[in-house]
Amino acid sequence: MAAPTEPQELVTVIIDGKEHKVPKGTNLLEVCRSVGSDVPYFCYHKGLSSPAVCRQCLVDVKGAPKPVPSCYTAVADKMEVTTNSPKILDIRRQMLEFTLLNHPIDCPICDKAGECSLQKHYFDWDGKLARNEGIKVRKAKVVDLGKHIVLDQERCILCTRCIRVCDEVAKQSELTMAYRGSHEVLTTAPGHRLDNPYSLNTVDVCPVGALTSKDFRFARRAWELSSVPSVCPGCATGCNIEIHATRGKIHRLVPRENLAVNKFWMCDEGRFEYKAVHENRLLLATMGGKRAGLDVAVAESARLLREAVAKDPGKVGVVFSAMATNEDTHALVRLALDGLKIGRAYLGGKPSGWSDKILVSSDKNPNTVGVERIVPPPLRPLKELASDVASGAVTALLVLGNETLTLDKSKLSALVVLSSHQGLLVEAAHVALPIATWAESHGSFTNRDGRVQQIHAAFPPRGEGMPAWRAAALLGSKLSVDLAYASAAEVFADASARYPFLKELAWATPSKPVQLRFGDSRG
Amino acid sequence: MASEARSDLAPRRRIVFGEADVSDFDETNDLPVESMPLRMGPSHPAMHGTIRIELEVEGEKIKTSDIQIGYLHRCFEKECESATWTQVFPYTDRLNYVSPMLNNVGYALAVEKLLDIDKKIPERAQYIRVIVGEVSRVADHLTCLGASAMELGAFTVFFYLIKAREWLWELLEEISGARLTHSYVRIGGVVADMPDGWASRLLDVLGKARTALGDADKLLTNNKIFRDRMDGVGIIAKEDAAGWGLTGPVARSTGLAYDVRKDHPYLVYDRFDFDVPVGTTGDNFDRYAVRMEEIFQSMRILEQALDKIPAGPILIDDVRVALPAKRETYNTIEAMIAHFKLIMDGIHVPPGEVYSFTEGGNGELGFYLVSDGTGRPWKCRVRPPCFANLAILDKVLPGLFIADVVPTFGMINMIGGECDR
Numbered sequence: 031m032a033a034p035t036e037p038q039e040l041v042t043v044i045i046d047g048k049e050h051k052v053p054k055g056t057n058l059l060e061v062c063r064s065v066g067s068d069v070p071y072f073c074y075h076k077g078l079s080s081p082a083v084c085r086q087c088l089v090d091v092k093g094a095p096k097p098v099p100s101c102y103t104a105v106a107d108k109m110e111v112t113t114n115s116p117k118i119l120d121i122r123r124q125m126l127e128f129t130l131l132n133h134p135i136d137c138p139i140c141d142k143a144g145e146c147s148l149q150k151h152y153f154d155w156d157g158k159l160a161r162n163e164g165i166k167v168r169k170a171k172v173v174d175l176g177k178h179i180v181l182d183q184e185r186c187i188l189c190t191r192c193i194r195v196c197d198e199v200a201k202q203s204e205l206t207m208a209y210r211g212s213h214e215v216l217t218t219a220p221g222h223r224l225d226n227p228y229s230l231n232t233v234d235v236c237p238v239g240a241l242t243s244k245d246f247r248f249a250r251r252a253w254e255l256s257s258v259p260s261v262c263p264g265c266a267t268g269c270n271i272e273i274h275a276t277r278g279k280i281h282r283l284v285p286r287e288n289l290a291v292n293k294f295w296m297c298d299e300g301r302f303e304y305k306a307v308h309e310n311r312l313l314l315a316t317m318g319g320k321r322a323g324l325d326v327a328v329a330e331s332a333r334l335l336r337e338a339v340a341k342d343p344g345k346v347g348v349v350f351s352a353m354a355t356n357e358d359t360h361a362l363v364r365l366a367l368d369g370l371k372i373g374r375a376y377l378g379g380k381p382s383g384w385s386d387k388i389l390v391s392s393d394k395n396p397n398t399v400g401v402e403r404i405v406p407p408p409l410r411p412l413k414e415l416a417s418d419v420a421s422g423a424v425t426a427l428l429v430l431g432n433e434t435l436t437l438d439k440s441k442l443s444a445l446v447v448l449s450s451h452q453g454l455l456v457e458a459a460h461v462a463l464p465i466a467t468w469a470e471s472h473g474s475f476t477n478r479d480g481r482v483q484q485i486h487a488a489f490p491p492r493g494e495g496m497p498a499w500r501a502a503a504l505l506g507s508k509l510s511v512d513l514a515y516a517s518a519a520e521v522f523a524d525a526s527a528r529y530p531f532l533k534e535l536a537w538a539t540p541s542k543p544v545q546l547r548f549g550d551s552r553g
Numbered sequence: 554m555a556s557e558a559r560s561d562l563a564p565r566r567r568i569v570f571g572e573a574d575v576s577d578f579d580e581t582n583d584l585p586v587e588s589m590p591l592r593m594g595p596s597h598p599a600m601h602g603t604i605r606i607e608l609e610v611e612g613e614k615i616k617t618s619d620i621q622i623g624y625l626h627r628c629f630e631k632e633c634e635s636a637t638w639t640q641v642f643p644y645t646d647r648l649n650y651v652s653p654m655l656n657n658v659g660y661a662l663a664v665e666k667l668l669d670i671d672k673k674i675p676e677r678a679q680y681i682r683v684i685v686g687e688v689s690r691v692a693d694h695l696t697c698l699g700a701s702a703m704e705l706g707a708f709t710v711f712f713y714l715i716k717a718r719e720w721l722w723e724l725l726e727e728i729s730g731a732r733l734t735h736s737y738v739r740i741g742g743v744v745a746d747m748p749d750g751w752a753s754r755l756l757d758v759l760g761k762a763r764t765a766l767g768d769a770d771k772l773l774t775n776n777k778i779f780r781d782r783m784d785g786v787g788i789i790a791k792e793d794a795a796g797w798g799l800t801g802p803v804a805r806s807t808g809l810a811y812d813v814r815k816d817h818p819y820l821v822y823d824r825f826d827f828d829v830p831v832g833t834t835g836d837n838f839d840r841y842a843v844r845m846e847e848i849f850q851s852m853r854i855l856e857q858a859l860d861k862i863p864a865g866p867i868l869i870d871d872v873r874v875a876l877p878a879k880r881e882t883y884n885t886i887e888a889m890i891a892h893f894k895l896i897m898d899g900i901h902v903p904p905g906e907v908y909s910f911t912e913g914g915n916g917e918l919g920f921y922l923v924s925d926g927t928g929r930p931w932k933c934r935v936r937p938p939c940f941a942n943l944a945i946l947d948k949v950l951p952g953l954f955i956a957d958v959v960p961t962f963g964m965i966n967m968i969g970g971e972c973d974r
Contacts, residue, residue: 133886137893144897152887153894153901157873160885253897 142239176224268477313493332508338426351431352379352395355473369511400476637899693914801916899928
């Protein structure tokens with residue numbers, strides 16, 4: 031990555047006749063775009079180094095003998111830049127003509143169509159019909175490049191962004207260019223594959239449809255998808271993502287720029303977090319493993335809990351989940367600890383896994399920090415629960431989350447589970463209530479650095495599912511615990527008045543899904 | 554029975570409505586003159602157009618009237634915001650559905666002005682737009698005259714004129730593929746050239762239409778029944794016409810010689826020799842006469858246009874506006890991308906706003922468009938001529954007889970699709 035220049039003194043540059051004051055050494059391309067002089071590019075990427083190979087961003091600098099690539103030029107004092115002279119526009123058009131010379135006529139079957147930089151730049155800057163009648167150079171069409179990636183060498187415009195992603199982000203140099211001229215192709219070393227934990231970022235940075243994700247290939251046309259900003263639930267890093275979904279089904283997760291967290295990237299593992307949203311879901315309330323009406327199930331859970339608490343609240347346990355949002359956790363604290371005075375709190379969640387120094391955390395839960403800050407100690411580890419049940423220290427349980435636990439049910443007078451998914455615990459439960467997943471709820475996660483980040487629902491919960499805070503409020507209404515929340519925003523407002531780490535944080539209006547066809551090109 | 558015999562009968566019962574004052578009764582006619590509500594429409598056999606007129610009548614006389622529109626509201630303007638600029642054309646067909654070509658042309662001109670390509674439209678396309686537009690205007694007036702005559706009992710005239718309209722619509726079907734909902738005009742030109750022999754067929758049809766109009770003229774213009782119901786009925790003053798924003802034949806019947814084609818020439822109208830007929834009294838008959846004459850003036854324009862039309866392209870040569878030829882699209886990546894972007898994203902119209910107006914069948918048809926730089930209109934507002942024209946009916950109707958509503962409304966020529974949008 032280009033060494034970030036410390037903003038020092040301001041210099042004066044003249045761009046298309048207008049004076050601007052910018053920090054010395056800023057990238058000229060960024061300056062031009064920030065002041066409204068649109069300069070197109072293929073090879074440049076904010077998070078990567080600039081090789082200046084695509085020649086799309088050429089601009090005229092007064093005094094320079096020939097046009098300079100703005101992505102490779104730092105601003106200097108008194109620089110006079112022209113981005114839209116007839117000569118520059120002509121160069122831009124001619125470079126596009128070269129780029130299109132051997133490009134296959136693939137738009138109707140190309141995954142990138144609709145969010146393709148080449149389409150966008152041709153339409154914005156070229157708009158001339160083909161002049162050559164020659165036969166295009168043929169290259170390999172379906173190259174199995176790696177575990178997740180398929181390469182179409184004909185579509186590749188040789189910008190080398192993907193090579194730099196591997197070199198600079200994943201720190202594993204796996205891709206390279208081979209051959210020369212119109213026969214130049216992107217490839218791996220013979221016998222090697224593109225196989226690093228960040229390989230799918232190459233698909234995101236690819237300005238055309240050369241690199242496609244096997245998972246998303248031919249799944250949906252890009253413009254049919256609607257985008258919602260969210261946060262990856264895959265680990266404690268909390269990479270900012272966009273959920274791309276249509277008609278209640280997620281088709282892909284892509285990283286969203288956040289320089290403080292994930293910059294422009296996310297790991298491959300995180301991208302497949304969406305699959306669980308659609309698999310093995312608990313959609314309807316059950317009692318003893320059988321379908322029950324939601325009202326009946328809520329009333330029964332309330333009765334079981336009331337009786338258990340009446341007997342001895344110290345022997346009732348509540349399991350929190352490091353997968354749940356701050357809002358869900360707070361509502362459960364209000365219900366179980368404040369309201370019912372339940373004595374024992376446990377923390378569940380996914381087990382730890384691998385990590386690296388780039389993005390991946392070993393804690394595979396998105397909100398461990400948040401739950402630990404919200405739930406008053408002692409918060410016992412989940413592994414103590416089975417023995418506590420066996421020993422009779424816990425005789426009734428309220429569980430949030432889809433825990434894989436085997437409990438001695440004969441020792442439990444009540445097992446009420448709030449879960450988004452089917453599982454052993456749901457089957458064993460006296461009552462199980464369906465809960466919304468992260469993709470269906472508004473809320474916030476606190477990542478490993480204590481950064482609170484908001485997530486947004488991509489679509490309403492399926493079936494009878496509801497956010498856990500609403501389930502807590504429903505139970506509260508039957509158990510004379512006043513939790514009259516109408517929205518996640520209200521839970522957040524209540525929580526932020528109580529916990530220092532949520533103080534002075536603003537709750538943004540929930541984002542509505544935006545159809546990608548109305549957005550700009552993501553290329 | 555002799556009248557003497559009746560005097561033997563018991564005094565006739567006086568019918569009292571509600572709490573009417575006895576002094577309200579006109580003793581001479583012995584008719585109750587207390588006002589009575591009368592609702593015409595929204596479905597009325599003698600009114601073409603879905604509209605409700607709430608009348609307050611005293612006997613046969615109209616005391617007040619309340620025009621209630623909106624029965625054909627289809628969210629046209631809102632719908633446009635989710636369509637690409639090109640996808641709006643089928644919606645405009647359904648504004649004034651008697652002359653869709655004129656709406657197509659009016660909308661295309663507005664977008665072209667916003668795109669700043671209005672001076673670059675190929676000349677042949679401009680001539681074709683004038684031709685199909687004037688054919689539509691003739692069809693529009695034929696419909697108005699024919700239907701109004703029918704509503705006054707002249708059924709034969711209706712057949713003569715509608716037959717002539719059908720000949721014209723067959724020609725429009727031939728050129729566009731659809732009899733009524735043409736969607737023929739495109740931003741940057743028109744979608745197809747005139748078929749072989751179309752021009753001579755049009756001239757033939759104009760000749761036949763002249764004959765039909767001559768017959769109608771003989772049947773109507775000096776017909777005592779027709780004149781009695783038209784002359785001096787529904788008079789609109791010239792000042793009112795200007796003040797109420799009336800345009801088109803309704804305004805011209807009052808003597809207000811405003812015609813967009815003459816006053817603000819667009820396309821190639823400044824190259825043709827034609828007159829703008831005006832009335833003198835602003836009554837129904839003047840509106841009939843103005844429309845009759847306008848048909849002949851349109852025919853004059855058509856003959857000149859067919860004579861002068863140059864050869865050349867019919868669509869602008871710019872792949873960012875007009876779809877490239879299919880041969881290019883299927884065989885080159887450049888045209889493929891252009892096609893893809895135009896269909897999926899729409900034409901990129903630079904941010905800005907425009908009000909563009911043309912002479913529609915009923916008067917000034919205006920399009921106010923706002924673009925935010927995307928492929929869809931941010932706002933599309935229509936100034937429908939018959940909306941303003943209809944508004945004055947509230948002022949005109951009081952004082953007339955109930956039977957006058959039919960010819961007066963007919964001569965305003967309200968078109969639901971356009972008025973209600």
